[in-house]
Amino acid sequence: MLGEKIRLKRIEKAMSLKDLAEASGLTSGFISQIERDLAEPSITSLRKIAEALEVAVFHFFIEEMNENPVVRKHERQPIQFPGSKVSYELLSPDLNRQMETFLGKLKPGGVTCDEPMAHAGEEVIFVLEGEMLIRIGNTTYNLSEGDTIYYYASIPHQIENPGKDLLSFISTITPPRF
Numbered sequence: 001m002l003g004e005k006i007r008l009k010r011i012e013k014a015m016s017l018k019d020l021a022e023a024s025g026l027t028s029g030f031i032s033q034i035e036r037d038l039a040e041p042s043i044t045s046l047r048k049i050a051e052a053l054e055v056a057v058f059h060f061f062i063e064e065m066n067e068n069p070v071v072r073k074h075e076r077q078p079i080q081f082p083g084s085k086v087s088y089e090l091l092s093p094d095l096n097r098q099m100e101t102f103l104g105k106l107k108p109g110g111v112t113c114d115e116p117m118a119h120a121g122e123e124v125i126f127v128l129e130g131e132m133l134i135r136i137g138n139t140t141y142n143l144s145e146g147d148t149i150y151y152y153a154s155i156p157h158q159i160e161n162p163g164k165d166l167l168s169f170i171s172t173i174t175p176p177r178f
Contacts (some may be wrong), residue, residue: 001034001035001037001041002037002041002060002061002093003034003035004035004036004037005059005060006031006034006035006049006053007015007035009053009055009059009060010035010053013053013054015052015053017031017032017035020049020052020053021154023052024045024048024049024051024052025048026045026048026049026096030045031049033166034040035109039176040081040082041127042081042084042085042113042173043057043081043084043112043113043114043115044114044115044117046081047113047117047119050177051177053094053121054130055095056095056151056176056177057079057089057177058077058079058090058095058100058101058102058176060094061077061078061079061090062077062090062094062095067092067093068093069093070093070147071090071092071093072092076089076090076091076103077089077090080089084110085103085107085108085109085110085111085113085161086104086107086112087104087105088102088103088104088105088151089102089103090102091103091170092176095176097176098174098175098176099172099173099174099175099176100172100173100174100176100177101170101172101173102170102171103128103168103170104159104167104168104169104170104171105166105167105168106132106159106160106161106166106167106168107123107166107167107170108161108162108163108164108166108167109161109162110160110167111158111159111160111161112158112159112160113158114156115156115158116135116156116158117156117157117158118153118154118155118156118157119153119154119173119177120153120154120175120177121152121153121154121173121174121175122150122151122152122153122173122174123150123151123152123153123157123171123172123173123174124148124149124150124171124172125143125148125149125159125169125170125171126147126148126169126170126171127143127144127145127146127147127148127167127168127169128143128145128168128169128170129145129164129165129166129167130144130161130163130165130166130168131143131144131146131161131163131167132147132159132160132161132164132167132169133159133160133161133162134149134157134158134159134160135156135157135158135159135160136151136155136156136157137155137156137157142162153173166169
């Protein structure tokens, strides 16, 4: 299903596999395997594909536009990558808004992406529980429960859970790009 959504968006954008590979920095063969559901992309690879296709990562996981402004707990759109220590739930009704909000959960020792990533816009994160190390450019910040950080998402950033407990946080991004 993920692969099919990527392929459909690539075709909609009139991009060949080679075009997408060049725009994302991945190989045509790897993207082909993803599109045929023979390989599962890492968070970093999926972010690169989403950026090249000019959509948010959540675009590949959301079933349809939601006209209802309320998102019930049991209706949240989840994202879980196999073998990853991070999971996300979309708290916004859909991605057709000026911002998106999601709940992130990161297991001890986990990181949100293999390498610091940047995207257009601004982001604010509120730590619900646990301990967070967030690298923004060349600076690292240590946040705890109740702390908030605001930054320009165009600066490469990466979140790590250095603690022994689950890290839970709420992130709001504008424009929607995650």
